[in-house]
Amino acid sequence: MVVEAPAECCSLAATPIGAADAECLAKRLKALSDPTRLRVLSHVAAQGCEAVCACDLIEVLDISQPTVSHHLKKLVEAGLLTREQRGRWAHYTVVREAFTELHQFLDLR
Amino acid sequence: MVVEAPAECCSLAATPIGAADAECLAKRLKALSDPTRLRVLSHVAAQGCEAVCACDLIEVLDISQPTVSHHLKKLVEAGLLTREQRGRWAHYTVVREAFTELHQFLDLR
DNA sequence: ATCTTACATTGACGACCATCGATGTGACGG
DNA sequence: CCGTCACATCGATGGTCGTCAATGTAAGAT
Secondary structure, three states: OOOOOOOOOOOOOOOOOOHHHHHHHHHHHHHHOOHHHHHHHHHHHHOOOOOEEHHHHHHHHOOOHHHHHHHHHHHHHOOOEEEEEEOOEEEEEEOHHHHHHHHHHOOOO | OOOOOOOOOOOOOOOOOOHHHHHHHHHHHHHHOOHHHHHHHHHHHHOOOOOEEHHHHHHHHOOOHHHHHHHHHHHHHOOOEEEEEEOOEEEEEEOHHHHHHHHHHOOOO
16 A cells, blocks of 8 residues: 555645545555554664664564564555565665655645 | 543653553544544634634535534543633633643654 | 533543563574 | 575454444524
8 A cells, every 4th residue: 555645735724625635645644543553663764774673663662573573564555664674684764755745735825 | 521631741652651541542542533623623723713603614514513512522621622602602612721732742763 | 591612521442552471583693 | 405584364252443324413594
């Protein structure tokens, strides 16, 4: 599942958004609306340009491995993270453009 | 239900956020993660400083009145809108500070 | 006082979601 | 080839959510 960008990189303050754009933005925001996912994302983002492997997250967040895997998948599907396989490890990096779009949308004028 | 501000107005890119801040931010973002609610919010925001009454939203969005009322309540509870009663009408306005906080949080450096 | 209008609340229903244990998979080491 | 490690997937469970019809409520109009 891939989330396409809204028709125009709209702002909340501009003319009311259409149903299609709302649907697409809601998917991105839904991926952000879980506390565990925010913490996962925060750990990856705090690493800057360095990719983070999943095993680190299991230790730090103290939740089960399937749950971490589940959340990482959701974040990748929402286009907020990218996944890169290196041997047996999976490394994750933040997609900056996705946040730029959200950032613009949340900007009231 | 009121959403308190996170301990420090943190950014995703700073040091990993704690569980409490994540919980609080997730509540705000959850209120934004529904397409109907985004459209409601967008209609109010597009009105600028003018307050918007609920009856307008029912017409424009073509959803039932209880559903509009439900979403408006969620948005107020999340601190994203304020409600003001004027006679029989309820008027809603955007809380700009709430969006400023989210805006800062989504800013990667 | 009665009726209407604008909106909130309730209750119910179906859909979705976060979590975890169990299990599968593919890469690497010996 | 076999065991281990890192991770994905599956299935089940308990909880949450969006939606609407029905009903309640409070303010203004007649």
